Amino acid sequence: MEKAVIVFSAPTCPICKMLKEFLAERRVDYTDYDVTSDAEAFARMKKVSGGLRSVPVIKVGETVIAGFEEKELARALAGLPRAG
Amino acid sequence: MEEHLPPAFDCIILGAGPAGLCASVYAARKMMATLLLGKVLGGQVATYYDVENYLGFSVIEASDLIARFREHVDRFGLFRKTGISITAANLDGPVKSIVTDEGETFRARTLIIATGKRPRTLDIPGEARLTGRGVAFCSTCDAPLYRDADVAVLGGGNSALEAAADLCKVARSVKLFSIGPLTADPFLAESVGRNEKLVVFPRHRALEILGEQSVTGLVVKSLDTGIEASVAVEGVFVEIGLTPNSELFAGKLALNPKKEIIVDLACRTSAPGVFACGDVTSVPYKQIVTAVGDGAKAALSAYHHILGVPPDH
Numbered sequence: 001m002e003k004a005v006i007v008f009s010a011p012t013c014p015i016c017k018m019l020k021e022f023l024a025e026r027r028v029d030y031t032d033y034d035v036t037s038d039a040e041a042f043a044r045m046k047k048v049s050g051g052l053r054s055v056p057v058i059k060v061g062e063t064v065i066a067g068f069e070e071k072e073l074a075r076a077l078a079g080l081p082r083a084g
Numbered sequence: 085m086e087e088h089l090p091p092a093f094d095c096i097i098l099g100a101g102p103a104g105l106c107a108s109v110y111a112a113r114k115m116m117a118t119l120l121l122g123k124v125l126g127g128q129v130a131t132y133y134d135v136e137n138y139l140g141f142s143v144i145e146a147s148d149l150i151a152r153f154r155e156h157v158d159r160f161g162l163f164r165k166t167g168i169s170i171t172a173a174n175l176d177g178p179v180k181s182i183v184t185d186e187g188e189t190f191r192a193r194t195l196i197i198a199t200g201k202r203p204r205t206l207d208i209p210g211e212a213r214l215t216g217r218g219v220a221f222c223s224t225c226d227a228p229l230y231r232d233a234d235v236a237v238l239g240g241g242n243s244a245l246e247a248a249a250d251l252c253k254v255a256r257s258v259k260l261f262s263i264g265p266l267t268a269d270p271f272l273a274e275s276v277g278r279n280e281k282l283v284v285f286p287r288h289r290a291l292e293i294l295g296e297q298s299v300t301g302l303v304v305k306s307l308d309t310g311i312e313a314s315v316a317v318e319g320v321f322v323e324i325g326l327t328p329n330s331e332l333f334a335g336k337l338a339l340n341p342k343k344e345i346i347v348d349l350a351c352r353t354s355a356p357g358v359f360a361c362g363d364v365t366s367v368p369y370k371q372i373v374t375a376v377g378d379g380a381k382a383a384l385s386a387y388h389h390i391l392g393v394p395p396d397h
Contacts, residue, residue, distance in 0.1 A: 012133050013225040017147040018126070036228040051297045053319070054216040054226050066216055068124075070167030071186075 004080055005030035006059040008045035012036075016056040019068040028077060092191040093117045093163075095386050096182060099198030099329075100166050101127020102372045103362025105153045106379030107196045107386075112160035114387040119163040119190055121170065121182070126150035127200045128326075128363070129372060133224045138372055170199075175336050175355045194386035197333065197345060197353070197360040198379060201326035201370075206238065210293030211322070218299025220321050223247035230319045232256045236302050238290050239323035240266040245276045247321045252279040259315060261288040261304050293320050328364045340366045350395035351382035359386050 005023065007030050009016035023030050033041035035055060049057045049064050058065045060076035095111045097104045100122025111118040124130050132146040141149070157164065165184075172183040173195070180195045203221040205211060211219055220226040223237075227250035235255045237248045240262030249272075251258045258281050265286050266273050276282060287307040294301035294314065302320055305312045328344045330337075338346045338354035345353055345360040347367065353360050361378035363370045385395050 010225060010228050012228060013222075014130055014133055014146045015222075015225060018124075018130060018150070021147075021151075036231070042229070052216050053218060053229050053298065054220060054222075055229065074167075 003029045003031045004061055005077070007032045008035050008041060008049075008055060008057040008059075010034065010036045010055045013055050015068050019056050019058065019073075022068070022070065022073070026077065090117050092179060092193070093119045094192060094390055095119070095194045095196060095383070096121065096180070096190055096192040097196045097198060097383075098122070098170055098182065099127065099200055099362065099364070100125045100164075101198060101200045101362060101375065102129060102153065103127075103200070103375035103379040103382070104196070104198030105157050106376040107198060107361060107383040108157055108162055108164070108379075109160060110380045110383035111196075111386060112162045114383070116194075116383075116387060116390070117163075118160075119192065120157070120165070121168060121184065121190070122166050123169055125154055125166045128202075131222050131224065135372060170332060173332055173336070175333070175358050178357065180357060193357065194389055195358045196351075196379075196382045196386055197330075197337075197358065197364060198362045198375075198382070199329035199332075199364045201328050201363040203322065204325045204327040206290060206322055206324065208290055208292055210295065210299075214293055214295055214299050214320075217297065218295060218317075218319050219293055220319060221323075223250040223321050223323070226319075227251045227321070228254055230255045233318040234316060235259075235319035235321065236261060236290075236315060236317045237321045237323055238262075239325070240264060240268065240286070241323070241325060242268045242272060243325070244268065244321075244323035245272045247323045248282055249276045249279070251319075251321065252276070252281045255281065255319075258282045259317070260284045261290060261302075262286050263289055263307070290320075326363065330364055342366075347378075350385040351378055352385055352395075357386075357389055359383075359389075 035042040063076045094116035095118045097107050097120045108120045129146050136143050169185040174181045181191045231254045234257045237260045245268040288304045292303040302315045344366040347360050347365045351359045351361050359382040361382040362375035
């Protein structure tokens, strides 16, 4: 099942890797799509981001973030409903 | 980040790339109360896939090197904050102050500027509007998204040729436009230049990037004939070098014509108590290993400044 946090990434992208480390440190579950090998995910990334062709793109709930900006991402994550 | 910050630090380091990180290690080792502020941990290294010939590693993934840097720095328990920008700096007097984009003000007896460089932009129509929509500055990240596409690379140095090499692996065609002759290392230029997908156009200037929602083309002008031509491409990779992140210090510190902060052999700037290291400085041969070395020097100079003794005392 797809998580509330979705990462569109590329395996060669060092910033994508840092983003995933950031999420892992905060124990944020996420669904990761490799847009270089998944054409459907690539098309979806472009659709949700208004045509972006650059990774990473992060979808947190309904918020879409281009690139890895720590503060912006932390704000978006803080707005997610908490389980339990 | 720890909760209770001291009212004033011995040293604030601006920039979390190799220079700033190494400076923080050396400052912390001297028991200086140190605050490290930066936008991205790893700095420019974070935009590369791997790093070659950093001593001890013939090749290492950039993210692994950054993880090692981070682990090393965090052993010292210094105050570290990333994801922020500096909006103001007061370099006068014995206590320096800086303001972050979060509105916080920090003060210290010494300041080490290690703010690095960022990709230089062309400042031509279409570039800013279409960035991320076909205009790219990181081939390591974005080249794989241009499978079977026609793309252009702008630039003639090593980074341009490396971008062309990345793109030749996936794209249908790669056109490289360079204002002058190629300045890349001959070995690189020769090996990339053999790729049948690549066509090099020296002495061509980019005038405009075309497209509404995404890039559809590029207008270039031949510097020999003056003829302008429109080239259909889906991607434009801008690789025309780097510009120093020194704007905040213009008029406060001596800069060279490249806007780099002028430093002496002890990494001292024109302002007492203010030091600089890494790519933002006038030091030649910008390499990770030289940035790291200068980071150490800057921290030791800051330490000696606080002691009131000359460098290498």
